[in-house]
Amino acid sequence: MNQELGPIASILRHVVLLFGALIMLSPFIVMIVTSLKPQSEILSADFTLWPKTWYAVENYRAALTSTPLLLYMLNGVIVTVAIFVLQVLVALPAAYALAKLRFRFRGLMFGAVLLCLLIPMHATAIPVYVLLFKLGLLNTYASLILPFAISVFGIFLMRQFFLTVPDDIIDAARIDGMSEFGIVWRVMLPTAVPAVIAFGIFSVVAHWNDYFWPLIAVGDRNLFTPPLGIAYFKLDEAGTNYGPLMAAATIAITPLVIGFLLAQRRFIEGITFTGMKS
Amino acid sequence: MSETDQQSSCAGHASRRGAVEIRGLTKSFGAVSVLKGVDLRIAPGEFVTILGPSGCGKSTLMRIVAGLERQDGGEILIDGGSVDEMRPSARDIAMVFQSYALYPHLTVRENIAVPLRMRELSAVQRLPGARLLSASARRAVREADRAVRDVAALLKIEPLLDRKPGQLSGGQKQRVALGRAMVRKPRVFLMDEPLSNLDAELRVHMRAEIAQLHRSLGVTFIYVTHDQAEAMTMSDRVVVMMNGMPLQIAPPEEIYDDPADLAVARFVGSPRINVLDGRVQGGGIAAAGVVLPLATGLADGTSVQVAIRPNRATLDPAVAAPRVSGRLVHRENLGSDLFLYVATEGSAEPLIVRQDPGIAGRLAVGEAAEVGLPVEHVYVFDAEGRRIALLASDARRRAHG
Amino acid sequence: MADQAYSRPAVRGGAGRGGLRWFDPVAAALAGPALILMLIFLIGPMVVVILLSLTDYQLGAASLSFVGLHNYAEMFGDRTFQKSLANTLIYVGVVVPCSVLLGLGAALLIEADRRMRGFYRAVYFLPVMATLIAMAIVWEFMLHPQFGVVNLTLEAIGIPGQSWLQNPSLVLFTLCGIGIWQSIGFNMVLFMAGLTAIPSDLYEAASVDGANRALDRFRLVTWPMLGPVTLFVIVITSIRSFQVFDTVQVITKGGPNKASEVLLHTMYTEGFSFFRTGYAAALTVIFLLFVLALSALKVFVLDKRTHYA
Numbered sequence: 005m006n007q008e009l010g011p012i013a014s015i016l017r018h019v020v021l022l023f024g025a026l027i028m029l030s031p032f033i034v035m036i037v038t039s040l041k042p043q044s045e046i047l048s049a050d051f052t053l054w055p056k057t058w059y060a061v062e063n064y065r066a067a068l069t070s071t072p073l074l075l076y077m078l079n080g081v082i083v084t085v086a087i088f089v090l091q092v093l094v095a096l097p098a099a100y101a102l103a104k105l106r107f108r109f110r111g112l113m114f115g116a117v118l119l120c121l122l123i124p125m126h127a128t129a130i131p132v133y134v135l136l137f138k139l140g141l142l143n144t145y146a147s148l149i150l151p152f153a154i155s156v157f158g159i160f161l162m163r164q165f166f167l168t169v170p171d172d173i174i175d176a177a178r179i180d181g182m183s184e185f186g187i188v189w190r191v192m193l194p195t196a197v198p199a200v201i202a203f204g205i206f207s208v209v210a211h212w213n214d215y216f217w218p219l220i221a222v223g224d225r226n227l228f229t230p231p232l233g234i235a236y237f238k239l240d241e242a243g244t245n246y247g248p249l250m251a252a253a254t255i256a257i258t259p260l261v262i263g264f265l266l267a268q269r270r271f272i273e274g275i276t277f278t279g280m281k282s
Numbered sequence: 283m284s285e286t287d288q289q290s291s292c293a294g295h296a297s298r299r300g301a302v303e304i305r306g307l308t309k310s311f312g313a314v315s316v317l318k319g320v321d322l323r324i325a326p327g328e329f330v331t332i333l334g335p336s337g338c339g340k341s342t343l344m345r346i347v348a349g350l351e352r353q354d355g356g357e358i359l360i361d362g363g364s365v366d367e368m369r370p371s372a373r374d375i376a377m378v379f380q381s382y383a384l385y386p387h388l389t390v391r392e393n394i395a396v397p398l399r400m401r402e403l404s405a406v407q408r409l410p411g412a413r414l415l416s417a418s419a420r421r422a423v424r425e426a427d428r429a430v431r432d433v434a435a436l437l438k439i440e441p442l443l444d445r446k447p448g449q450l451s452g453g454q455k456q457r458v459a460l461g462r463a464m465v466r467k468p469r470v471f472l473m474d475e476p477l478s479n480l481d482a483e484l485r486v487h488m489r490a491e492i493a494q495l496h497r498s499l500g501v502t503f504i505y506v507t508h509d510q511a512e513a514m515t516m517s518d519r520v521v522v523m524m525n526g527m528p529l530q531i532a533p534p535e536e537i538y539d540d541p542a543d544l545a546v547a548r549f550v551g552s553p554r555i556n557v558l559d560g561r562v563q564g565g566g567i568a569a570a571g572v573v574l575p576l577a578t579g580l581a582d583g584t585s586v587q588v589a590i591r592p593n594r595a596t597l598d599p600a601v602a603a604p605r606v607s608g609r610l611v612h613r614e615n616l617g618s619d620l621f622l623y624v625a626t627e628g629s630a631e632p633l634i635v636r637q638d639p640g641i642a643g644r645l646a647v648g649e650a651a652e653v654g655l656p657v658e659h660v661y662v663f664d665a666e667g668r669r670i671a672l673l674a675s676d677a678r679r680r681a682h683g
Numbered sequence: 684m685a686d687q688a689y690s691r692p693a694v695r696g697g698a699g700r701g702g703l704r705w706f707d708p709v710a711a712a713l714a715g716p717a718l719i720l721m722l723i724f725l726i727g728p729m730v731v732v733i734l735l736s737l738t739d740y741q742l743g744a745a746s747l748s749f750v751g752l753h754n755y756a757e758m759f760g761d762r763t764f765q766k767s768l769a770n771t772l773i774y775v776g777v778v779v780p781c782s783v784l785l786g787l788g789a790a791l792l793i794e795a796d797r798r799m800r801g802f803y804r805a806v807y808f809l810p811v812m813a814t815l816i817a818m819a820i821v822w823e824f825m826l827h828p829q830f831g832v833v834n835l836t837l838e839a840i841g842i843p844g845q846s847w848l849q850n851p852s853l854v855l856f857t858l859c860g861i862g863i864w865q866s867i868g869f870n871m872v873l874f875m876a877g878l879t880a881i882p883s884d885l886y887e888a889a890s891v892d893g894a895n896r897a898l899d900r901f902r903l904v905t906w907p908m909l910g911p912v913t914l915f916v917i918v919i920t921s922i923r924s925f926q927v928f929d930t931v932q933v934i935t936k937g938g939p940n941k942a943s944e945v946l947l948h949t950m951y952t953e954g955f956s957f958f959r960t961g962y963a964a965a966l967t968v969i970f971l972l973f974v975l976a977l978s979a980l981k982v983f984v985l986d987k988r989t990h991y992a
Contacts (some may be wrong), residue, residue, distance in 0.1 A: 009796045013897075015791050018799070018894065024789065025806045031821045032809065034832050038824065051835050054800065098717035105712035111767055113718060120725045122978040124926060127971045130954050130964050131728035134742065154720035172383035175350045180462075181400030182370030184709050194387035213928045215945075220955050231816035235933050238820050246824055253817035257780045264812045268805055275811065276872045 039063050039250035046246045059247060064255070066248035071240070073252055075226065076233035077259070083148045083229055084211045088204055090153035096196075099162035100188045104174055112128030112165075120156040126216060133220055147221040148229070152211060158203050161278065165199040166192055212260055230256040298326040299361055300469040300502030302347065309342055316342045318526040319356070326361075329496050329503040333513040334523035335537050335549065340506045343472055343523070347504065348377050360469060364568050371400065373470075376463035380475040382455045391430055391443040408674035433461045443544040453484045460495070462563040471496075473505045477512060487618065489515055510550050522546045543668035546668040547589055553621060556633045557589045558606075560577035560662075567662065570606040570628025574657055577673040586670065587663045592634040596621065596643050603654035608633065610651045615639065624651045705928050732971075734985070735964035742958040754965035764966070766941045767949040770855055774945060775924045777859040778866060783917055785863065786870025791905070794878050795897075804875075808868040815865060819930045822861050823848065851942035853933060858943055861930050866923065877912030881905065918981045922974055946970045 009017060033053070042059040045052075067073055101107065102114050128151075136147045169192060176205055177187045193200065215231040216280065228236065237252050264271045302324040309317040316339045323331050325673055332340040343349040347358055347490060349370035358365050365373045376397070377458045384393050399422075407419040434440045437457045447455055456476065463471060476486045476492075493516045496503050502666065516532040521531045522545075530542040541547035547555045560569035562584040567574045569588050578586065609624035615621075620639045623632040633653050645651060662670045736754055740747035759766045793803045810818065825832045825849040834844030847857040880914060885904045894903045928947040937944035937952070950970060954963025 014796060014798070017796060019805050021789075021792055021799075023784075025803060028806050028810060028867070030832070031818055031864075032813070034974045035783075036823050047830050049830060049835070051830075051832050065845075073632065083708045094518075094717050094720060098711040101710050102712040102796070104711050105705040105707075107714075108705055110710075113714060116718075116721060116726065120721055123725055123729060124727070124922070124974050126926060126928070126950070127732065127967055127974070128725060128728035130960060130967060131731035132724060133955070134735075134960065135723075135728075135906060137742065151724050154717060154724055156721065156725065158531060159717060170381055172379040172381045173385065174349070175370075176344075176377065176379060176383035177385075177396075178350060179370040179375065179377050180347060180397040181369075184713060188713070194385070197387075209812060213816075216814045216930070216951075219932070220951070229813055230360075231929075234814070234817050234820060238933070249820060250824070253814075253820055256817045259814050260814070261809070264809070265805070268801070271812065272804065272808060272872050275808075275869070276876045281889055 028060075033251045035061075035253055038246055038249055039067075039248075039254050041247060043245065043247055059249075063247035063251040067237075067251035067255060070248065071233060071237050071252070072225070073230075073233060073237075073255060076228045076230045077255070079145075079227060080229045080259075082145065084208045085154045086145070086149045087205045087211050090149065091155040091158050091203075091207060092200065093117055094153055095155055095158035096193060097185065097188050099159050099166055100184075100192050102159065103163045103166035104171070105184075117156045117159050117163075121160060129220060135210065136221065143222050143227065145222045145227065148218055148227065151217070155203075157209065157278070158207070161203055162196060162199060165196050169195055199277075201270065202274040202277045205271055206278035209260060209271075209275070290600065298500065301359075301361050302470060302502060302504065303359040303362075304343075304347070305357050306345060306357070308354045309339075309346065309351070310354060310423060316526050317346075317353070320523075320526070322521060322527060324502060324504065324530065327500045327502055329493075329505065329516060329518045330472045330521060331505045331507060331513040331517035331519075332521045332523055333507060333510060333549070335508055335510045338523045339526040340508075340523050344377075344472050344474055344504060345508045348445070349373050349469075350373060371397075374466075374468050375472055376466055376468040377472040377474065378459045378463050378476045380478055382447075382459040382479075384455060384458055384462075386447050387447055389444050390434075390439065390450070390461075392449065393458055394430045394433060394461045394465050395426050397462065398429060399423075400425060401466065408412075429465050430461075433465045436464070437461050452480050453488065456480060456488060460492075464495075464499070468501065470502045470504060471499075473503065476505075477509055478507070478509070480669065485512075492516060496646055510552070513519050514550070522549060524549070534658065541661065542669050544587060544589065544661075544663040544669075547661060547663075551591060553592050553634050553636075555589045555591055555596060556629070557587055557631075558626075558628045558633075560586045560588045560628075562586060570608075570626045572606055572655075573605045574604050574660060576657055576660060576662055578670050579673050580670070585665050587665070587667070588654055588655075589661045589663065590659055592621065592636040594656060595633060595635045596654040596656065597635055597645070597651060598654065599652070601654050601656060603656040605652040605654050606633070607650065607652050609648050610647050613645075613647060622651070624653050626653070702713050732739055732964045732967050735961055736968045738961045738964075740961040740964075742960050747961070750961070752755060754962050757962065758965055760967070763941055763949060767937075767944040767946050768969070770942075771925065771927070773855060773948045774859055774927055775921055777856065778862040778924045778927075779917060779920050781859075781865045783868035783870055783913070783920055786867045786916070787869045787874050787909075787913070788875035788979060789867060790878060791901075794875060799901075807871050810865045811868040811872075812921065815929045816933055818865070819861065819933050822864075823934045824929075826857060848935060849939060851939050854939065854943045858927070858930050858935070862924060862927060866920055869923075873916050873919075874909065874912060878905070881908045915981065918977055923975050925970070925974055925977070 014232050035249065037053055040058060040060045040063070041055045042057050042062070045056055045059075098113075102110060122225070132151050133142070136142050136151075141147050141150070172197075173191060174187055177191050182190060212229075213231060214229075215235065218229045218232045219235075222232070225236070234249075235251055238249055241249060302322075304320055304322040307317050307320040308315070316530065320339075320343060322330075332343060334340045342351060345518065346353045349368060353366075360373065360375075370377075385396065386485040388396070402422040402425070403419055407416055407422070431440070434443055437460060439457050439461060440566055442450060442454055442458070447458070450458065451515075455582075456479075459476070460557065473492075477488050480488060489512055492503075492505075496516070505512070505516065514537075517534055519531060519670070520534050520537045521528045522537060522543075524543075524545050525531065530537060530546045531534070532540070532542075537550055541550065544557070548557070558569040560567040560574070561566075562578055562580045562582055564572060565575075565577055565587060566584065567576050567588055574588065576588070580586070606626050606628070610622055611625045611632050612623040613620065620637050622635045622645065625632045625636060635653055662672060664670055737749060737751060738747045739750045739753070780809075789803075789807050793800055793807070795877045826834075828834060828844060828846045828849065833845075833847065838844050845853060848854050880905065885908070888902060889900050892903075894900045913989060928951070929946050931943055931945050931948045932951065935943040937948050946966065947970065950963050950966040953959045953966060
């Protein structure tokens with residue numbers, strides 16, 4: 005489908021797509037514009053794209069000072085990074101064993117992985133909550149991180165990738181004196197970098213944006229992640245102090261959006277790749 | 283060789299290591315028996331090729347010697363000591379793989395250095411930055427660097443040291459794989475079809491290089507291949523393997539000239555050997571309508587098979603030999619050689635005769651042809667394909683060779 | 684442990700099970716942590732949630748007793764649950780066809796020509812990336828009856844504004860709209876992957892065979908080749924839509940008067956506001972049955988027919 009369209013079809017295509025793009029972008033435009041306006045202008049009955057009075061400094065200062073928004077962002081980084089690192093540490097050796105070793109319960113374990121792929125996060129929330137409650141771990145970083153340390157999806161994805169790595173390389177590494185763990189980290193991981201990046205994008209996007217589990221697991225404001233922080237910001241301000249609220253929303257989505265704009269292709273590939281396999 | 287012989291031979295080559303002894307090795311995968319009791323002794327510094335069709339168990343044998351696969355029964359000794367409980371890296375061996383098995387993310391220099399770094403540096407010293415803190419780690423790294431450069435110089439791959447495997451040609455990758463094997467100065471080199479991914483011309487060239495490498499290193503080489511040309515040109519001895527059993531273990535000339543089994547005779551030699559069904563008849567063998575004066579001492583009527591190499595059969599009327607009559611069905615002129623395919627009644631496949639173009643040059647397809655079978659070059663095998671010793675063959679062999 | 688490493692060779696074709704030890708320390712060290720975590724956080728909880736649904740357990744209670752199917756009986760007699768299940772099915776029934784069709788349309792239009800392809804792709808994909816909670820709050824602001832951009836725009840072109848989130852007969856469809864807005868980009872990139880997997884010589888063959896118009900080529904080549912991808916996209920969009928929660932929780936809390944109550948929100952309210960754990964577990968089991976049925980559809984029907992990647 006790489007041929008170019010004729011002039012009329014081409015114009016038609018742009019008209020339709022630009023109209024769609026306007027709708028797709030409208031919340032982002034409204035959010036940013038509103039975050040630059042004073043309350044009086046926001047609540048007026050005529051919407052302008054360009055603020056009459058610039059109120060950006062005040063709104064963003066309010067967003068950052070009336071709630072510890074930067075702390076929420078830091079929590080978001082800590083939680084998403086910790087989850088991703090643990091997922092890789094747990095999933096890669098398991099994926100290697102499933103792809104390249106011959107052991108007694110391999111079929112059974114892979115069956116369990118396939119079964120667990122079907123379980124949505126929400127279905128395990130109640131028992132996991134009870135478990136963390138009994139262990140006294142609710143309201144800790146651990147409660148945000150531990151339940152996601154296991155990614156059966158990551159295991160499945162990496163196993164599929166490892167199957168394509170030639171056995172000879174693994175044998176060569178054994179003869180060269182590497183242990184099985186050495187093979188995982190020094191041979192398999194470097195060859196699997198593209199798959200790990202795709203999985204990383206998938207994992208970080210999912211957990212940075214996750215609202216359901218943090219809402220359940222933590223009540224302590226010092227542990228809030230950005231989605232939780234924004235939701236409570238809205239509650240606190242009774243949802244009417246729109247300037248700072250939109251400023252906070254802008255700040256919360258910024259890291260992923262910047263990452264996306266910088267590495268658009270990788271993000272789309274990552275989400276497509278993982279979406280296709282999930 | 284008994285144990286004491288083994289020791290004396292070791293004493294005889296005090297500096298030479300790498301005697302390999304394989305005793306009663308068995309291995310099956312599920313119901314499939316891949317190795318059925320393999321015995322093999324390899325002297326220090328010997329170049330032994332294991333030759334056989336795919337699926338004969340030769341690769342499994344090599345993988346067990348390397349320690350990549352565990353045998354079901356039997357044992358492996360290197361320099362008199364059992365290595366069965368050792369990890370591959372502890373066996374002091376090196377292996378070159380068919381696919382080269384280079385680490386794609388490491389440069390040539392790093393690839394070659396891997397075995398040394400694994401051996402010389404502890405896990406802690408291998409951590410990034412550890413070299414800044416440990417003098418012994420620095421020294422080990424320096425020595426490894428020098429060893430890598432020496433090997434690279436020997437293999438003439440110095441300009442490639444900073445490239446990644448993806449930027450190399452097949453022949454260059456092959457050299458890097460050889461370098462990675464050589465750098466650790468192993469007792470035994472294992473090579474698993476190392477040339478089969480190269481094009482024909484390069485293969486011939488690398489054949490010579492590997493043979494030369496073997497001479498200069500003086501280390502034991504065990505080489506697995508399905509290519510008879512590689513086996514015949516490089517080895518001190520060839521092990522022909524079929525169905526999990528070595529059928530013959532002998533120097534290349536003997537494998538060709540004195541096959542112990544019909545399967546060996548068929549597998550080695552190109553074009554294929556001519557085989558005729560025969561029957562013992564009055565002190566000779568009747569085949570394809572003639573009686574060959576070959577004394578087997580077997581009872582009349584016993585089924586046997588007789589075989590003769592295409593270059594030994596002849597259409598030259600001047601050679602005195604029993605003649606089988608047939609009809610020329612096909613001719614292949616390769617310039618230096620002329621191959622003539624003669625259909626006869628005793629054989630389903632036409633007999634192949636290699637002839638000087640001068641002698642049979644004018645014979646046309648469809649014409650009658652008389653194939654001479656000089657009996658001193660005819661091998662006789664029993665119904666199972668095992669070679670039958672001929673009576674009075676001593677005299678015949680002596681006369682011939 | 685490492686000394687046994689050599690006895691665990693890479694898998695070769697035709698290798699049987701013979702000779703594998705009951706316990707393999709290397710495999711256990713590699714796969715053990717994953718297996719243990721799977722048991723603790725996935726398989727165990729699945730079993731527990733089913734068992735809990737048969738009890739009257741309340742979080743923090745000292746004891747619990749087995750009540751059989753009582754929770755289920757209560758649930759099916761409960762108006763909130765009935766409303767919640769109906770709303771969820773309506774939500775899925777609206778979001779799936781709309782977002783799949785619009786995602787397909789976007790993919791086809793964007794891929795039809797090179798010009799501005801990257802720009803469109805990024806713009807349509809942006810909602811997939813953006814934190815849904817933040818964007819839900821923006822949507823709520825945009826849908827404000829008095830000064831929301833949506834009503835202001837509609838009134839400017841002569842259409843009366845609506846109480847999008849306050850009108851009980853409208854609120855669920857408003858949430859559907861947000862769901863569609865968020866899903867289009869995701870479906871679009873899946874379709875794009877499907878489109879690039881179509882060999883270009885098929886289009887050339889179609890042209891040679893006389894399919895000159897874009898619509899002919901679509902019917903002859905694109906649509907049949909995209910068929911399996913489409914089925915796949917429908918199933919995963921259904922599963923994702925079933926899990927609608929964020930927008931409901933932050934914008935409407937299921938209101939007004941349960942008009943936007945959905946399954947996960949009911950489960951959340953029962954389990955984590957009222958701490959009726961046993962009852963919430965029963966709700967979870969119902970939710971799970973739907974998701975598993977859809978997943979089973981994917982595994983048993985689709986995986987055999989899709990051949991991308």
